[in-house]
Structure formats: structure tokens, C-alpha cells
Amino acid sequence: MSKSLTGKTALITGSTSGIGLAYAKALAGEGANVVINGFGDADAIEKERLELESLSGAKALYSGHDLTKADEIEAMMAQAADAFGGVDILINNAGTQHVSPVEDFPVDKWNLIIALNLTSAFHTTRLAVPYMKSKKWGRIIQTASAHSKAASPFKSAYVTAKHGLAGFTKTVALEVATFGITANCISPGYVWTPLVENQIPDTMKARNMTREQVMNDVLLAGQPTKEFVTVEQVAAMALFLCSDAAANITGANMSIDGGWTAQ
Ligand code: NAD
Numbered sequence: 022m023s024k025s026l027t028g029k030t031a032l033i034t035g036s037t038s039g040i041g042l043a044y045a046k047a048l049a050g051e052g053a054n055v056v057i058n059g060f061g062d063a064d065a066i067e068k069e070r071l072e073l074e075s076l077s078g079a080k081a082l083y084s085g086h087d088l089t090k091a092d093e094i095e096a097m098m099a100q101a102a103d104a105f106g107g108v109d110i111l112i113n114n115a116g117t118q119h120v121s122p123v124e125d126f127p128v129d130k131w132n133l134i135i136a137l138n139l140t141s142a143f144h145t146t147r148l149a150v151p152y153m154k155s156k157k158w159g160r161i162i163q164t165a166s167a168h169s170k171a172a173s174p175f176k177s178a179y180v181t182a183k184h185g186l187a188g189f190t191k192t193v194a195l196e197v198a199t200f201g202i203t204a205n206c207i208s209p210g211y212v213w214t215p216l217v218e219n220q221i222p223d224t225m226k227a228r229n230m231t232r233e234q235v236m237n238d239v240l241l242a243g244q245p246t247k248e249f250v251t252v253e254q255v256a257a258m259a260l261f262l263c264s265d266a267a268a269n270i271t272g273a274n275m276s277i278d279g280g281w282t283a284q
Contacts, residue, residue: 024052024077026263030105032056032098032149034088034141035115037066039214040164043252044112045081047260049073054080056101056108058088059115080104088115088141089133098148107152110263113142113186114164116179118216120223123177131178138182139189146193150202159202160263163190164255167210167278173243175227183208187274194272203271207258210278211240213249246279 031048035041037059049055055073057066066083073081082104086093101108116138119130142163153159168176169183187206194204211217217240224235241247258275261267276282 024050026110027052027077027079029109029263030054030056030101030107031110031112031263032101032108032145033058033112033114034145035059036112037061037069039216040209040212040252040255041112041114042069043256044114044259045069045073046076047253047256048110048263049076049079049081051260051263052077052079053110054082054105056082056084056097056104058084058086058097060085088145089136091140091144094141094144095148098145102152107156108149109153109156109158110160110162111145111149111153112162112164112259113145115141116164116182116216118176118179118220120175120220120227122175122227126177134178134182135185138179139185142186142189146189146204150193150197153202154197154200157201159197159200161190161193161197161202161204162259162262163187163204163206165190165206165208165274167208167243167276167281169206169208169274170276170282175224190274191272198271201268203262203267205262205270205272206274207255207262208274208276208278208282209250209255210244210276210281211249212252212255214252217249243281243284244279245281245284248279250277250279 031053036057084097086097166183169187
């Protein structure tokens with residue numbers, strides 16, 4: 022049976038875990054072929070890949086390319102083009118975090134975060150847009166963050182990368198507006214994923230707090246709902262942005278942050 026995204030191909034960076042995997046499930050469930058990317062245990066990734074294929078019968082392909090390197094991004098996009106002709110839906114989602122006062126911020130962590138959270142989206146976008154233009158249809162979606170709109174101390178690289186991603190997205194949206202292509206950011210607040218869990222120890226150290234204090238006084242302190250956002254809620258927004266109903270939403274930055282950036 023044909024579904025809303027049957028015949029489309031979606032490439033989702035950083036989709037072996039967390040929010041990215043939820044996007045892949047939502048899009049595959051609507052009939053899209055998906056290219057998943059990221060690191061992790063090979064057997065676990067193969068299991069996820071087969072599960073994605075079982076959702077609607079569309080194909081799922083795994084790319085283990087390292088998105089901090091331009092040549093590897095080129096190889097991933099070529100792999101997607103060989104398999105499916107090109108990418109109709111591009112979701113730039115791969116990201117990482119490091120928490121440290123600016124004066125101690127390790128230079129290699131700064132460079133990693135800018136390369137993965139910001140520059141990789143430039144490379145995937147420049148490589149995806151020609152095919153989308155030829156099809157007169159495309160969806161570019163970035164997982165930005167509440168940190169694309171507001172700052173928090175000790176996250177200088179992440180906040181810089183996410184603000185940059187928001188500006189990049191607006192620029193691309195203007196360039197492709199007459200080609201049936203939209204470009205938007207989704208900006209979650211705190212979503213319970215490995216990325217959030219992994220920053221708890223460093224935040225405990227940077228702020229001299231217990232685990233409970235970090236959870237309640239840092240992570241959920243700024244989120245008025247006092248709830249973590251779920252990966253399924255973020256994926257549902259991406260599905261909506263892929264629909265025809267969202268054809269005139271472009272250059273937007275959609276918050277899903279429990280009211281964080283309303284303050
Ligand atoms: P996650 O750690 O669960 O997933 C990150 C993914 O990126 C994984 O698949 C990982 O293998 C992949 N990855 C890491 N380094 C890579 C590399 N060099 N090349 C290719 N893939 C690589 O994290 P998540 O919480 O699901 O985060 C996904 C996105 O959502 C990130 O951009 C993050 O900044 C953003 N975000 C997360 C939250 C949150 O609270 N979790 C909030 C706002 C925004």
C-alpha cells in the first residue's frame with residue numbers, strides 16, 4: 022500500500038541512536054527509503070536496519086561514514102545516490118556536545134563540535150541540493166536546538182554551532198525557495214537521549230553538583246513543563262515538515278522545548 026513518503030529517499034545523519042533513529046523510524050514507517058548513518062555496534066545497527074525495512078517494506082541502507090571529514094561526507098552522499106538516485110529528504114542531525122568553561126575548552130573539542138554540528142550540514146546540503154532542484158521537491162531539516170536561540174554557560178562550541186546552523190538554514194531556504202524545496206530547523210529543548218545522559222558527569226564537575234542537582238536544577242530548570250521532550254515528538258515534527266501541508270514553512274526554526282525559549 023502506498024504511504025505518504027513512498028518513492029522518496031531520506032538521509033538522516035547520526036541516526037544510529039537517539040533523535041536520529043526516531044526520525045528514521047517515522048520516515049520509514051511512511052514508506053521512505055532511508056539512509057542511516059552514525060557509529061555503534063555493527064550487530065545492533067544491522068538489527069535496526071532490518072527493523073526499519075520491516076516497517077513499510079522500503080529499503081534501509083547504512084553508511085558508517087565519519088561526518089567530521091568532507092571526503093567521507095562526499096562518499097556517503099555518493100553511496101545514497103548509487104542506491105536511490107539521490108536524496109529527497111535530508112535531515113542533518115549528527116551532533117555532539119562538550120561542557121567546559123571557555124578558558125579551559127579543549128581546542129580539539131571545539132573543532133570537533135564545529136565540524137560535526139555545523140560544517141557537516143553545509144557539505145550534505147551542497148551535495149543534496151542539485152538533485153532536489155532537478156526534482157523540484159526537497160526537504161532539508163536540521164536538528165538545531167534551543168541552543169540555536171539561547172545560550173547556556175560552558176557550552177560555547179555547541180551554542181556557536183547551533184546558532185550558525187540556524188543562520189545557514191535561513192540562507193539556504195531563501196536560495197531554494199522557488200524550487201519546491203524547504204529548509205527548516207527543529208529546535209528541541211532537553212530530549213532524553215545518550216547525548217544528554219553523557220553530559221551529566223562533566224556538568225557535575227563544571228558546576229560542582231550532584232547528579233540529581235544537574236537533572237533538576239540544570240537540565241529541567243529552564244524547561245517550564247519540567248518534562249524531557251521525547252524523540253517521538255521530535256520525529257513527528259519532521260514528518261509534518263515533509264508533508265504537503267508544510268510546503269510554505271521554510272526558513273523557520275520550530276521550537277519543541279517545553280516553553281524554554283518563551284522565557
Ligand atoms: P545521540 O548521541 O543519541 O546521537 C548522536 C548520533 O550522531 C549517533 O548516531 C552517533 O553515532 C552520531 N555521530 C556521532 N559522531 C559522528 C560522526 N563523527 N559522524 C557521523 N555520525 C556521528 O544524540 P541525540 O541527543 O539524539 O542528538 C541528535 C541531535 O539532536 C544532535 O545534533 C543534538 O545536538 C540535537 N539535540 C539534542 C538534544 C537533546 O536533548 N538530546 C536537544 C537539542 C538538540
